[in-house]
Amino acid sequence: MKAWLCEDPTGFDALRWADLPTPQPAPGQVRVAVHAASLNFPDLLTVQGKYQIKPALPFVPGSEFSGTVDAIGAGVTHLKPGDRVASIGVAGGFGTHACANAAQVLPLPATIDLDDAAAFAFTYGTSHHALIDRAALSNGETVLVLGAAGGVGSAAVQIAKAAGAHVIAGVSSAEKAAFCTRLGADATIDYARENLRDALKVATAGKGVDVVYDPVGGDLAESAFRSIAWRGRYVVVGFAAGPIPSLPLNLPLLKGASIVGVFWGEFARREPNAFQHEMAQLFAWHAAGKVKPAIDSRLPMDRLPEAYVRMGTRRVLGKLLLVN
Numbered sequence: 001m002k003a004w005l006c007e008d009p010t011g012f013d014a015l016r017w018a019d020l021p022t023p024q025p026a027p028g029q030v031r032v033a034v035h036a037a038s039l040n041f042p043d044l045l046t047v048q049g050k051y052q053i054k055p056a057l058p059f060v061p062g063s064e065f066s067g068t069v070d071a072i073g074a075g076v077t078h079l080k081p082g083d084r085v086a087s088i089g090v091a092g093g094f095g096t097h098a099c100a101n102a103a104q105v106l107p108l109p110a111t112i113d114l115d116d117a118a119a120f121a122f123t124y125g126t127s128h129h130a131l132i133d134r135a136a137l138s139n140g141e142t143v144l145v146l147g148a149a150g151g152v153g154s155a156a157v158q159i160a161k162a163a164g165a166h167v168i169a170g171v172s173s174a175e176k177a178a179f180c181t182r183l184g185a186d187a188t189i190d191y192a193r194e195n196l197r198d199a200l201k202v203a204t205a206g207k208g209v210d211v212v213y214d215p216v217g218g219d220l221a222e223s224a225f226r227s228i229a230w231r232g233r234y235v236v237v238g239f240a241a242g243p244i245p246s247l248p249l250n251l252p253l254l255k256g257a258s259i260v261g262v263f264w265g266e267f268a269r270r271e272p273n274a275f276q277h278e279m280a281q282l283f284a285w286h287a288a289g290k291v292k293p294a295i296d297s298r299l300p301m302d303r304l305p306e307a308y309v310r311m312g313t314r315r316v317l318g319k320l321l322l323v324n
Helices: 041-046 114-118 119-133 153-161 174-183 196-203 220-226 252-256 264-270 272-287 301-312
Strands: 001-006 016-019 031-041 066-071 086-089 097-101 103-108 140-146 166-171 188-189 209-214 227-237 258-261 296-300 321-324
Touching: 031 086, 031 114, 031 301, 041 114, 041 301, 066 097, 066 114, 086 114, 086 188, 103 209, 114 140, 114 296, 114 321, 119 153, 119 209, 119 227, 119 264, 119 272, 140 153, 153 166, 153 174, 153 209, 166 174, 166 196, 174 188, 188 196, 196 220, 209 220, 209 296, 220 227, 220 252, 264 272, 301 321
Parallel strands: 140 166, 140 209, 166 188, 209 227, 227 258, 296 321
Antiparallel strands: 001 016, 031 066, 031 097, 031 321, 066 086, 086 103
16 A cells, blocks of 8 residues: 655654555454545644644554445444445545544445545534534524634534524635635635724624634634623634634623533544434535535645645645545
8 A cells, every 4th residue: 555654743744655564454443445535734733743642653644534445354343345434533544545443434325425525524523513512503693713714614614504503704815705605604704804803893783703613723812702792602623823822711701601622533532422413414414415515626645745735824725635
């Protein structure tokens, strides 16, 4: 098999496209012939040694991929060779074959193709868990999605609309604003040109937003929190901007507001039944046309460094796929 190998987690420049032995699935694992893998922000952090979970060296990066089962390990009964699947984890997807724990492998309904499946579970699962479970989003509420043109952000825009919310997309360029409008956002704010707090005051007629979905962090956090409505929920998804913000704790007190953390991978591990229920709802929404991954581009698997550059410079709209 061919795969990208990380032997020194100092960045994607240190990755090597290597010939490796095709792995054999251990008990409880399946081997997947990879059709496509998507690039997620944690994949960038993982090869820099900055993610909270650090795979043992050396490792093949790639947290999300789709393909066809071609071998099963002992004890696996719910999957068989030939099954179309998607897998989520921390690593393994950026190659031609990957072994994964069967519990992390999702059998795919006939209604979703392998390209969409490779760009679906991680971002849509995160955003569904964040908005529907953790934030308890209700029909008619207003949601601000920061970083709305990225992977989890674009998923959050669609999921919030599917839940009946009014969606304000926060972005950093006119191109990204237009992209989010096509996804269904009701309004957009270009915080590279506009004052976020002032723009939100106008957009909500002074009421504020019920839910802030924040995968960005950094300097935007306090302005967004100061724009939250009474009993609002601030959903902490990640820190794509780099710095982890500090919020004055008098703000949630004064607004009766909640700060809600989201760690979707740990949720899937600790609450597998709830995870399966959420994914079933997402697959049903996909079949009904309510959500669909926005694929920025498809690159051959051996061009992974180019994909990392695009993500690192924030030029990806939606999701970027690596295909075999």
